[in-house]
Amino acid sequence: MKEAKKLAATEKFCGVPKLKVFLLALSFAYLAKTMSGGYMNSMLTQIERRFNISASLVGIINGSFETGNLLVIVFVSYIGAKLHRPRIIALGCTVMSFACLLIALPHFLMERYQYETSLLLEENSSSMCLINQSQSPTHMEKQSAECEQKSGSLMWVLVLVGNIMRGIGESPIVPLGISYVEDFSKAENSPFYIGCLQTATVLGPFLGFMLGSYCAQLYVDLGFADIAEVTITLTDARWVGAWWLGILICGSVNLLAAIPFYFLPKSLPKEGQTNDTQLLSKRNASVLEERGEVQDKHKMNEITKDFIPYLRSLFYNPVYMLFICITVLQFSAFIGMITFMPKYVEQQYGKSASQAIFLIGVYNLPVICIGYFLGGYLMKKFKINTNQAANIAFWISLIEYLIFFAAYFTVCDNSPVAGLTVSYEGKEQVSYMEKTLLSDCNSDCDCSIKVWDPVCGQNGITYVSPCLAGCKASDGKYTVFENCTCIAASGFSSGNVSAVLGQCDKDANCDMMLHYFLILTIVCSFIFSLGAIPGYMVLIRSLKPEEKSFGVGIHVLASRIFAGIPSPIYFGALIDTTCLKWGSLSCGGKGACRMYDIVTYRWLYLGLQAILRGVSYIPCVLILLHLKKQLKSSQEKTLKSVPMAMEDIEEQND
DSSP: OHHHHHHHHHTEETTEEHHHHHHHHHHHHHHHHHHHHHHHHHTHHHHHHHTTOOHHHHHHHHHHHHHHHHHHHHHHHHHHTTSOHHHHHHHHHHHHHHHHHHHHHHHHHSOOOOOOOHHHHSTTSOSSOOTTOOOOHHHHHHHHHHHHHOOGGGTHHHHHHHHHHHHHHHTTHHHHHHHHHHHHSOTTTHHHHHHHHHHHHHHHHHHHHHHHHHHHHSBTTTTTSOGGGOOOOTTSTTOOBOHHHHHHHHHHHHHHHHTGGGGSOSOOOOTTOOHHHHHHHHHHHHHHHHHHHHHTTSOHHHHSTTHHHHHHHHHTOHHHHHHHHHHHHHHHHHHHHHHHHHHHHHHHHOOOHHHHHHHHHHHHHHHHHHHHHHHHHHHHHTTOOHHHHHHHHHHHHHHHHHHHGGGGGSOOOOOOBBTTTBOTTSOBOOOOOGGGGOOGGGTTSOOOSSOOOOEEETTSOEESSTTTTTOOEEOSSSSEEEOOHHHHHTTOOSSSOEEEESOOOOOTHHHHHHHHHHHHHHHHHHHHHHTHHHHHHHHHHTSOGGGHHHHHHHHHHHHIIIIITHHHHHHHHHHHTTEEEEEEOTTSSEEEEEEEOHHHHHHHHHHHHHHHHHHHHHHHHHHHHHHHHHHHHHHHHHHHHHHHHHHHHHHHHO
C-alpha cells in the first residue's frame, strides 16, 4: 500500500500528473518553434532587401529549414522513440536556440545598410536632370574597385546555414512529442491533447508575426543610424526593418523551452490506470529497464533491425500512402502561400511590410487557433471514428476550397509608374524592358535606368527617379523636385510642375478591397482549420501502435522533401518572372525586385495554389472509398461472427 502511494506521488509534479506537465512543456516547445518559424516567414521580404537577393533565392533560404529536417528526421523518429524522448526534445530546442543566433550574426558582421538612391550613383550631383552630364569613367572604376573589396555580399549564406540548423533542432519535437502523448494517454483524450498542441502551433506564429510587425517598423541599423537622415518611408521598396532583433528574441524563447524536458522521465504509466495497475506496470518497467541497460550496449544493427519491416508495412498501408500524397499537395500550396503572403499584401494593396505582417497575423491566426481547438474538442466530445473523421475533413476542406476562389475578385490594378505600367503620356501599358523608362522628355538628361529612387508627380504618376521625371530643380533637401518636363509632357499643366519623394499612394478603392480580402481569409482559415484535426487523426489511426512515431516521422519527411523544400523555390521563381523593375547593387549587378506586375503576380500566386489543392482531392476521394469498403467488410465479419458465437454457446450448453 505504501509502495502504491509512493508511486502515485512520483508520477506527479507539484500535484500535477507528469503527462500533463509534459503536455504543457510540449505546448510551449511547439509555441517556441512555430514562433521562430512565423517570425522568419514574416521577415523574408526584409532579408531579401537587406541582402539584395531575388525571391527565388529567398525561397531557397526558406526551404533550407526543411532540408535540416530532412537530414535527421528518419533517424530521430525511429531511433529517438527507443531512447529518452524528453531529453532528445530538449536537445532539439537547444539547437534551435543557437541556430537563431547564427541567423542574426550577419547583421553584426556586415557594414551598415546603404539603400539604393540616385544620390549615391551620381557623385556630386543632386540626382536631377543635368543635360549632357554623366558619370565619369574614373568614378565607375573607383566604384568597381570598392565592390571587389566588399565581403558582405554572401553573408546570406549564414542565414541559410542557420535555418538548416533550425530545421535539425526542430525535427524531434513533433514525432517524439506526439508519440509520447499517444503512448501514455487515453485513446479518447488523445485527439483533444493533439488539438491543444495544434493550438500552440497557431499561437506561436501569431506571436512571431506580431514581433515581426514591430521589428519591421524599426530601421535595420537601430541605434547606429540617425533616422532623421533616412529619406525612405515604411512603404518604400527599399525599407529594411530590424530583422535581426526578433530572431534573437526567438532564440531565447527556444532555450527556455528546452529546460523542462531535461527533468521529465523516459516513460509514464498509461493515463487512467489504478495505483495497483501502475505499481505492476512500474515493476515490469523496472525489469525491462534493467534488461534495456544491457541491450543498449549492443551494436546499432540491434536497434534498427525493425527498420525495413516497419518501412514495408507503411508502404503497404493504402490510407497512409494516400494521406502522404494529400499532405504533399496541400502543404505545397500552404507553404507557397504563407511564404509570400506578406509580399502579396504589400504589392497588391500598397501596404508597408509592418502593416502586411500585422494584418495577416491578427486576421488569420486567432481564428485558426479556434478552429484547431474546436476540431479537437468535437472529436473527443462525439467520439468520432476514423471513417467519420475522414468524411468531415473532406467536406469541410472542399467547402473552404470553393470559397477560396472569391480571392480573384478582391483585387487592385497596377500603380501607374511611367515606363513600366503606363507610358509617359499616361496610357496603360505593362513593360518588362528597361529601355521604356527613357522618353523624349528625359532623353537629354543622361539618366541612369538602373536606379530605383521613385518620386510622385502632381499628375498622380510615379517616376522611377527625379532624373527620369525630367526634374531640374529641388528644395535643397531633395524631398520636392520642380520643373519636371515629363510631368508637363503627360498633359498636366499647372504652372511649375513638381514631384515629391516617394511612390504615389494606391487608389482609395484598394483599402476596401483589402478589407474584403482579409474577411475572406478569416472565413477560409477558420473552415480549413476546423477540419484539420479530424484529417490528422485519420493519419494517426491508420498506423499500428508500434509504428506511430516512425510513421509520423516518415510523413513529416515526405512533406519536407516534396513540399517544404521545392515549394518556396518554384513559387519564388514564378514571382520573379513578374518583376517589372529590379534594384541595382552597388557593384552594378541585379538586386532585389522593387516593383511587380501585380495582375500577373495575382494569377500566378493564387492560381498555383488552386491547382495544387484541386489535385489533392483525388487521393481524398480514394481514401473515402477505401475506408467505406473497409467499414463494410468489418461489418460483414461482425455479422458472420455472431451466429458462429451463438452456435458455440449452444454446443457448450449441450
